Amino acid sequence: MTTVENIPEQLQERIDMAALGARAAEHEALTPAAREELIAHIKRMLREQNAVLVAHYYVDEKLQDLADQTGGFVSDSLEMARFGYEHDAGTVVVAGVRFMGETAKILSPDKRVLLVEKNAECSLDMGCPADEFSAFCDRNPDRTVVVYANTSAAVKARADWVVTSSIALKVAEHLTARGEKILWAPDRFLGAYVQRMTGADMVMWQGSCVVHEEFKADALRDMKRRYPQAAVLVHPESPPSVIDLADRVGSTSQIIKAAREMDQETFIVATEDGIFHKMREAAPGKTFVLAPTAGAGGSCKSCGHCPWMKMNDLSRLAKVLQTGANEVLIDEDIRRRAEVSLKRMVEFARKHISPTMKLTGNA
Numbered sequence: 395m396t397t398v399e400n401i402p403e404q405l406q407e408r409i410d411m412a413a414l415g416a417r418a419a420e421h422e423a424l425t426p427a428a429r430e431e432l433i434a435h436i437k438r439m440l441r442e443q444n445a446v447l448v449a450h451y452y453v454d455e456k457l458q459d460l461a462d463q464t465g466g467f468v469s470d471s472l473e474m475a476r477f478g479y480e481h482d483a484g485t486v487v488v489a490g491v492r493f494m495g496e497t498a499k500i501l502s503p504d505k506r507v508l509l510v511e512k513n514a515e516c517s518l519d520m521g522c523p524a525d526e527f528s529a530f531c532d533r534n535p536d537r538t539v540v541v542y543a544n545t546s547a548a549v550k551a552r553a554d555w556v557v558t559s560s561i562a563l564k565v566a567e568h569l570t571a572r573g574e575k576i577l578w579a580p581d582r583f584l585g586a587y588v589q590r591m592t593g594a595d596m597v598m599w600q601g602s603c604v605v606h607e608e609f610k611a612d613a614l615r616d617m618k619r620r621y622p623q624a625a626v627l628v629h630p631e632s633p634p635s636v637i638d639l640a641d642r643v644g645s646t647s648q649i650i651k652a653a654r655e656m657d658q659e660t661f662i663v664a665t666e667d668g669i670f671h672k673m674r675e676a677a678p679g680k681t682f683v684l685a686p687t688a689g690a691g692g693s694c695k696s697c698g699h700c701p702w703m704k705m706n707d708l709s710r711l712a713k714v715l716q717t718g719a720n721e722v723l724i725d726e727d728i729r730r731r732a733e734v735s736l737k738r739m740v741e742f743a744r745k746h747i748s749p750t751m752k753l754t755g756n757a
Protein backbone atom coordinates (compact mmCIF):
# COMPACT_ATOMS: atom_id res chain seq x y z
CA MET A 395 0.00 0.00 0.00
CA THR A 396 1.12 3.54 -0.64
CA THR A 397 1.96 6.03 2.06
CA VAL A 398 1.30 9.66 1.36
CA GLU A 399 3.11 12.46 3.17
CA ASN A 400 1.12 15.41 4.50
CA ILE A 401 -2.05 13.35 4.78
CA PRO A 402 -3.18 12.55 8.32
CA GLU A 403 -2.65 8.89 9.18
CA GLN A 404 -6.36 8.19 9.59
CA LEU A 405 -6.95 9.18 5.95
CA GLN A 406 -4.33 6.78 4.63
CA GLU A 407 -6.71 3.83 4.72
CA ARG A 408 -9.21 5.71 2.55
CA ILE A 409 -6.48 6.50 0.03
CA ASP A 410 -5.48 2.84 -0.10
CA MET A 411 -9.10 1.81 -0.58
CA ALA A 412 -9.42 4.30 -3.41
CA ALA A 413 -6.31 2.86 -5.06
CA LEU A 414 -7.92 -0.58 -4.90
CA GLY A 415 -11.16 0.78 -6.35
CA ALA A 416 -9.23 2.56 -9.09
CA ARG A 417 -7.41 -0.62 -10.05
CA ALA A 418 -10.74 -2.43 -10.23
CA ALA A 419 -12.11 0.29 -12.50
CA GLU A 420 -9.08 0.22 -14.76
CA HIS A 421 -9.42 -3.51 -15.20
CA GLU A 422 -13.13 -3.39 -15.85
CA ALA A 423 -13.54 -6.91 -17.23
CA LEU A 424 -15.54 -6.24 -20.37
CA THR A 425 -15.15 -7.77 -23.79
CA PRO A 426 -15.27 -5.19 -26.61
CA ALA A 427 -18.78 -6.40 -27.52
CA ALA A 428 -19.99 -6.17 -23.91
CA ARG A 429 -18.49 -2.70 -23.63
CA GLU A 430 -20.32 -1.53 -26.76
CA GLU A 431 -23.56 -2.97 -25.43
CA LEU A 432 -23.03 -1.22 -22.09
CA ILE A 433 -22.26 2.08 -23.81
CA ALA A 434 -25.44 1.79 -25.91
CA HIS A 435 -27.43 1.06 -22.74
CA ILE A 436 -25.94 4.11 -20.98
CA LYS A 437 -26.72 6.33 -23.97
CA ARG A 438 -30.34 5.12 -23.88
CA MET A 439 -30.65 5.81 -20.17
CA LEU A 440 -29.15 9.29 -20.51
CA ARG A 441 -31.74 10.09 -23.20
CA GLU A 442 -34.68 8.56 -21.35
CA GLN A 443 -33.80 10.36 -18.12
CA ASN A 444 -33.06 13.73 -19.72
CA ALA A 445 -29.61 13.42 -18.17
CA VAL A 446 -26.28 14.87 -19.27
CA LEU A 447 -22.83 13.44 -18.51
CA VAL A 448 -20.04 15.83 -17.52
CA ALA A 449 -16.55 14.39 -17.13
CA HIS A 450 -13.26 15.71 -15.82
CA TYR A 451 -10.09 15.60 -17.92
CA TYR A 452 -8.57 13.11 -15.46
CA VAL A 453 -11.18 10.33 -15.75
CA ASP A 454 -10.92 7.31 -18.01
CA GLU A 455 -10.95 8.22 -21.70
CA LYS A 456 -13.98 5.99 -22.37
CA LEU A 457 -16.02 8.23 -20.07
CA GLN A 458 -14.60 11.36 -21.69
CA ASP A 459 -15.56 10.04 -25.14
CA LEU A 460 -19.02 9.09 -23.93
CA ALA A 461 -19.59 12.60 -22.55
CA ASP A 462 -18.55 14.09 -25.89
CA GLN A 463 -20.65 11.65 -27.93
CA THR A 464 -23.83 12.26 -25.91
CA GLY A 465 -23.85 16.06 -25.91
CA GLY A 466 -22.16 16.27 -22.52
CA PHE A 467 -18.91 17.98 -21.66
CA VAL A 468 -15.31 17.29 -20.67
CA SER A 469 -13.48 19.98 -18.71
CA ASP A 470 -12.33 21.06 -15.25
CA SER A 471 -14.75 21.15 -12.34
CA LEU A 472 -16.06 24.68 -12.58
CA GLU A 473 -16.62 24.47 -16.30
CA MET A 474 -18.35 21.15 -15.67
CA ALA A 475 -20.60 22.90 -13.12
CA ARG A 476 -21.21 25.83 -15.44
CA PHE A 477 -22.15 23.48 -18.28
CA GLY A 478 -24.55 21.58 -16.01
CA TYR A 479 -26.08 24.87 -14.87
CA GLU A 480 -26.64 26.15 -18.41
CA HIS A 481 -27.84 22.82 -19.87
CA ASP A 482 -31.57 22.14 -19.82
CA ALA A 483 -31.17 18.53 -18.64
CA GLY A 484 -32.94 17.69 -15.39
CA THR A 485 -30.12 15.41 -14.23
CA VAL A 486 -26.38 16.11 -14.28
CA VAL A 487 -24.17 13.02 -13.92
CA VAL A 488 -20.66 13.87 -12.75
CA ALA A 489 -17.68 11.66 -13.63
CA GLY A 490 -15.04 13.10 -11.34
CA VAL A 491 -14.69 13.45 -7.58
CA ARG A 492 -17.07 14.44 -4.80
CA PHE A 493 -16.33 18.16 -4.59
CA MET A 494 -17.11 18.42 -8.32
CA GLY A 495 -20.57 16.98 -7.73
CA GLU A 496 -21.03 19.47 -4.90
CA THR A 497 -19.93 22.40 -7.04
CA ALA A 498 -22.44 21.35 -9.71
CA LYS A 499 -25.18 21.15 -7.07
CA ILE A 500 -24.24 24.56 -5.57
CA LEU A 501 -24.88 26.17 -8.96
CA SER A 502 -27.87 23.96 -9.90
CA PRO A 503 -29.88 23.37 -6.72
CA ASP A 504 -33.05 22.43 -8.60
CA LYS A 505 -31.37 19.73 -10.68
CA ARG A 506 -30.64 16.16 -9.68
CA VAL A 507 -26.85 15.74 -9.53
CA LEU A 508 -25.47 12.20 -9.45
CA LEU A 509 -21.88 11.09 -8.87
CA VAL A 510 -20.59 8.09 -10.82
CA GLU A 511 -18.64 7.06 -7.70
CA LYS A 512 -19.60 8.43 -4.30
CA ASN A 513 -16.30 7.35 -2.70
CA ALA A 514 -14.23 9.34 -5.18
CA GLU A 515 -12.57 11.99 -3.02
CA CYS A 516 -9.69 14.43 -3.37
CA SER A 517 -6.74 14.72 -1.01
CA LEU A 518 -7.07 18.53 -1.00
CA ASP A 519 -10.71 18.30 0.07
CA MET A 520 -10.09 15.45 2.54
CA GLY A 521 -7.13 17.25 4.07
CA CYS A 522 -9.21 20.36 4.84
CA PRO A 523 -12.10 19.34 7.13
CA ALA A 524 -14.68 22.13 7.53
CA ASP A 525 -14.55 22.28 11.35
CA GLU A 526 -10.74 22.53 11.53
CA PHE A 527 -10.71 25.00 8.68
CA SER A 528 -13.34 27.13 10.40
CA ALA A 529 -11.21 27.21 13.56
CA PHE A 530 -8.21 28.28 11.42
CA CYS A 531 -10.32 31.14 10.03
CA ASP A 532 -11.42 32.11 13.54
CA ARG A 533 -7.76 32.37 14.57
CA ASN A 534 -7.15 34.80 11.66
CA PRO A 535 -10.17 37.12 11.75
CA ASP A 536 -8.36 39.98 10.00
CA ARG A 537 -7.80 37.99 6.80
CA THR A 538 -9.93 37.58 3.68
CA VAL A 539 -10.63 33.87 3.23
CA VAL A 540 -9.79 32.59 -0.25
CA VAL A 541 -10.25 28.88 -1.05
CA TYR A 542 -9.41 26.85 -4.09
CA ALA A 543 -12.22 25.09 -5.96
CA ASN A 544 -10.99 21.70 -4.67
CA THR A 545 -12.83 22.00 -1.36
CA SER A 546 -16.10 20.81 0.14
CA ALA A 547 -19.28 22.88 0.01
CA ALA A 548 -18.91 23.51 3.76
CA VAL A 549 -15.40 24.97 3.31
CA LYS A 550 -16.60 27.10 0.39
CA ALA A 551 -19.42 28.31 2.64
CA ARG A 552 -16.87 29.57 5.20
CA ALA A 553 -14.89 31.42 2.51
CA ASP A 554 -15.16 34.94 1.13
CA TRP A 555 -13.88 33.85 -2.26
CA VAL A 556 -13.59 30.61 -4.24
CA VAL A 557 -10.89 30.76 -6.93
CA THR A 558 -9.55 28.61 -9.73
CA SER A 559 -5.86 28.43 -10.53
CA SER A 560 -6.32 30.66 -13.58
CA ILE A 561 -7.93 33.49 -11.61
CA ALA A 562 -6.09 33.10 -8.30
CA LEU A 563 -3.30 35.53 -9.27
CA LYS A 564 -5.76 38.24 -10.34
CA VAL A 565 -7.85 37.90 -7.17
CA ALA A 566 -4.72 38.00 -4.97
CA GLU A 567 -3.51 41.15 -6.78
CA HIS A 568 -6.95 42.72 -6.42
CA LEU A 569 -7.17 41.98 -2.69
CA THR A 570 -3.58 43.15 -2.10
CA ALA A 571 -4.28 46.43 -3.91
CA ARG A 572 -7.19 46.93 -1.49
CA GLY A 573 -4.86 46.34 1.45
CA GLU A 574 -6.43 42.99 2.34
CA LYS A 575 -4.44 40.11 3.80
CA ILE A 576 -5.29 36.59 2.65
CA LEU A 577 -5.99 33.31 4.38
CA TRP A 578 -5.44 30.67 1.70
CA ALA A 579 -6.55 27.03 1.57
CA PRO A 580 -6.03 24.22 0.98
CA ASP A 581 -3.18 23.71 -1.52
CA ARG A 582 0.14 24.91 -0.11
CA PHE A 583 2.00 24.68 -3.43
CA LEU A 584 -0.57 26.64 -5.40
CA GLY A 585 -0.68 29.11 -2.48
CA ALA A 586 3.10 29.47 -2.53
CA TYR A 587 2.98 30.07 -6.30
CA VAL A 588 0.33 32.80 -5.89
CA GLN A 589 2.32 34.39 -3.06
CA ARG A 590 5.52 34.32 -5.07
CA MET A 591 3.91 35.82 -8.17
CA THR A 592 1.88 38.54 -6.44
CA GLY A 593 3.70 39.31 -3.20
CA ALA A 594 0.38 38.95 -1.36
CA ASP A 595 0.36 38.67 2.44
CA MET A 596 -0.88 35.09 2.91
CA VAL A 597 -1.19 32.52 5.66
CA MET A 598 -1.72 29.03 4.31
CA TRP A 599 -3.42 25.77 5.06
CA GLN A 600 -0.90 22.97 4.47
CA GLY A 601 -2.81 20.74 2.06
CA SER A 602 -1.51 19.05 -1.07
CA CYS A 603 -2.58 16.95 -4.03
CA VAL A 604 -1.27 13.38 -3.79
CA VAL A 605 -0.64 13.37 -7.53
CA HIS A 606 1.07 16.71 -8.10
CA GLU A 607 3.23 16.71 -4.98
CA GLU A 608 4.94 13.60 -6.36
CA PHE A 609 6.59 15.29 -9.32
CA LYS A 610 10.33 15.49 -8.69
CA ALA A 611 12.63 18.29 -9.84
CA ASP A 612 15.89 16.29 -9.96
CA ALA A 613 14.40 13.59 -12.15
CA LEU A 614 12.73 16.25 -14.28
CA ARG A 615 16.13 17.86 -14.92
CA ASP A 616 17.39 14.46 -16.12
CA MET A 617 14.35 14.07 -18.35
CA LYS A 618 14.89 17.53 -19.85
CA ARG A 619 18.40 16.42 -20.82
CA ARG A 620 16.92 13.36 -22.55
CA TYR A 621 14.34 15.52 -24.39
CA PRO A 622 16.23 18.78 -25.01
CA GLN A 623 13.66 20.06 -27.53
CA ALA A 624 10.66 19.41 -25.27
CA ALA A 625 8.60 22.09 -23.53
CA VAL A 626 7.74 21.48 -19.89
CA LEU A 627 4.11 22.10 -18.89
CA VAL A 628 3.40 22.16 -15.15
CA HIS A 629 0.22 22.42 -13.09
CA PRO A 630 0.72 24.86 -10.18
CA GLU A 631 -0.31 22.24 -7.60
CA SER A 632 3.21 20.86 -8.16
CA PRO A 633 6.15 21.66 -5.84
CA PRO A 634 7.92 25.03 -6.41
CA SER A 635 11.14 23.27 -7.51
CA VAL A 636 9.16 21.62 -10.36
CA ILE A 637 7.35 24.86 -11.24
CA ASP A 638 10.77 26.53 -11.55
CA LEU A 639 11.61 24.18 -14.45
CA ALA A 640 8.41 24.90 -16.40
CA ASP A 641 8.15 26.60 -19.76
CA ARG A 642 4.45 27.14 -19.02
CA VAL A 643 2.60 26.94 -15.69
CA GLY A 644 -1.14 26.54 -15.97
CA SER A 645 -4.44 24.90 -15.19
CA THR A 646 -5.65 21.77 -16.98
CA SER A 647 -7.35 23.81 -19.70
CA GLN A 648 -4.30 26.06 -20.09
CA ILE A 649 -2.02 23.02 -20.38
CA ILE A 650 -4.16 21.59 -23.20
CA LYS A 651 -4.17 25.01 -24.91
CA ALA A 652 -0.37 25.26 -24.59
CA ALA A 653 0.05 21.85 -26.25
CA ARG A 654 -2.01 23.06 -29.20
CA GLU A 655 -0.42 26.48 -29.54
CA MET A 656 3.25 26.02 -28.71
CA ASP A 657 5.65 25.14 -31.51
CA GLN A 658 7.36 22.25 -29.77
CA GLU A 659 6.58 18.70 -30.91
CA THR A 660 7.30 17.08 -27.55
CA PHE A 661 5.97 18.04 -24.12
CA ILE A 662 6.90 16.88 -20.65
CA VAL A 663 3.72 17.20 -18.62
CA ALA A 664 3.43 17.50 -14.84
CA THR A 665 -0.21 16.78 -14.11
CA GLU A 666 -2.54 13.77 -13.88
CA ASP A 667 -2.08 11.49 -16.87
CA GLY A 668 -5.80 11.35 -17.81
CA ILE A 669 -5.26 14.75 -19.45
CA PHE A 670 -3.22 13.12 -22.24
CA HIS A 671 -6.42 12.00 -23.97
CA LYS A 672 -7.58 15.58 -24.61
CA MET A 673 -4.01 16.76 -25.31
CA ARG A 674 -3.69 14.17 -28.09
CA GLU A 675 -7.01 15.31 -29.55
CA ALA A 676 -5.97 18.98 -29.31
CA ALA A 677 -2.51 18.41 -30.81
CA PRO A 678 -2.51 15.22 -32.88
CA GLY A 679 0.93 13.97 -33.84
CA LYS A 680 2.69 15.65 -30.94
CA THR A 681 4.38 13.58 -28.22
CA PHE A 682 3.47 13.80 -24.53
CA VAL A 683 5.62 12.38 -21.77
CA LEU A 684 4.57 12.24 -18.11
CA ALA A 685 6.98 14.14 -15.86
CA PRO A 686 8.88 11.85 -13.48
CA THR A 687 7.38 11.10 -10.09
CA ALA A 688 10.36 9.40 -8.45
CA GLY A 689 13.52 11.46 -8.10
CA ALA A 690 16.77 10.57 -6.39
CA GLY A 691 15.90 8.97 -3.05
CA GLY A 692 12.18 9.20 -3.82
CA SER A 693 9.60 6.52 -4.40
CA CYS A 694 6.59 6.79 -6.66
CA LYS A 695 3.33 6.97 -4.75
CA SER A 696 0.82 8.06 -7.33
CA CYS A 697 2.67 7.71 -10.65
CA GLY A 698 0.61 10.52 -12.16
CA HIS A 699 -2.58 8.64 -11.36
CA CYS A 700 -5.33 10.09 -9.18
CA PRO A 701 -6.74 7.05 -7.35
CA TRP A 702 -10.15 8.66 -6.97
CA MET A 703 -10.53 9.90 -10.53
CA LYS A 704 -9.71 6.41 -11.73
CA MET A 705 -12.57 4.91 -9.70
CA ASN A 706 -15.00 6.26 -12.32
CA ASP A 707 -15.91 3.62 -14.91
CA LEU A 708 -18.66 2.59 -17.32
CA SER A 709 -20.19 -0.07 -15.05
CA ARG A 710 -20.52 2.33 -12.15
CA LEU A 711 -22.03 4.95 -14.43
CA ALA A 712 -24.61 2.44 -15.70
CA LYS A 713 -25.50 1.39 -12.15
CA VAL A 714 -25.99 5.00 -11.02
CA LEU A 715 -28.32 5.68 -13.93
CA GLN A 716 -30.25 2.46 -13.23
CA THR A 717 -30.66 3.05 -9.50
CA GLY A 718 -30.46 6.83 -9.07
CA ALA A 719 -27.81 6.23 -6.40
CA ASN A 720 -25.10 8.67 -5.34
CA GLU A 721 -27.30 11.76 -5.50
CA VAL A 722 -25.50 14.87 -4.21
CA LEU A 723 -27.46 16.63 -1.47
CA ILE A 724 -26.24 19.77 0.33
CA ASP A 725 -27.70 21.51 3.33
CA GLU A 726 -29.47 24.57 1.90
CA ASP A 727 -27.82 27.06 4.28
CA ILE A 728 -24.35 25.74 3.34
CA ARG A 729 -25.25 25.73 -0.33
CA ARG A 730 -26.43 29.34 -0.31
CA ARG A 731 -23.28 30.55 1.47
CA ALA A 732 -21.02 28.55 -0.84
CA GLU A 733 -22.87 29.99 -3.82
CA VAL A 734 -22.07 33.53 -2.64
CA SER A 735 -18.29 32.93 -2.56
CA LEU A 736 -18.39 31.02 -5.85
CA LYS A 737 -20.42 33.68 -7.64
CA ARG A 738 -18.15 36.44 -6.28
CA MET A 739 -15.40 34.94 -8.42
CA VAL A 740 -17.69 34.74 -11.45
CA GLU A 741 -18.65 38.40 -11.13
CA PHE A 742 -15.00 39.39 -10.61
CA ALA A 743 -14.03 37.55 -13.78
CA ARG A 744 -16.78 39.24 -15.78
CA LYS A 745 -15.87 42.70 -14.46
CA HIS A 746 -12.09 42.58 -14.37
CA ILE A 747 -11.09 40.03 -16.99
CA SER A 748 -13.70 39.33 -19.62
CA PRO A 749 -17.49 39.48 -19.80
CA THR A 750 -17.42 36.08 -21.43
CA MET A 751 -14.58 34.58 -19.43
CA LYS A 752 -15.00 30.94 -18.61
CA LEU A 753 -14.27 29.61 -15.15
CA THR A 754 -11.44 27.37 -16.15
CA GLY A 755 -8.53 26.62 -13.95
CA ASN A 756 -8.94 24.12 -11.13
CA ALA A 757 -7.57 20.63 -11.08
Ligand code: SF4
Nearest residue numbers: 516517603605700757
Ligand atom coordinates in the same frame (compact mmCIF):
# COMPACT_ATOMS: atom_id res chain seq x y z
S1 SF4 B 1 -5.59 14.85 -8.97
FE1 SF4 B 1 -5.15 15.74 -6.94
S2 SF4 B 1 -6.38 17.62 -6.90
FE2 SF4 B 1 -7.22 16.34 -8.54
S3 SF4 B 1 -8.87 15.14 -7.57
FE3 SF4 B 1 -7.00 13.87 -7.49
S4 SF4 B 1 -6.15 14.33 -5.48
FE4 SF4 B 1 -7.60 15.98 -5.93
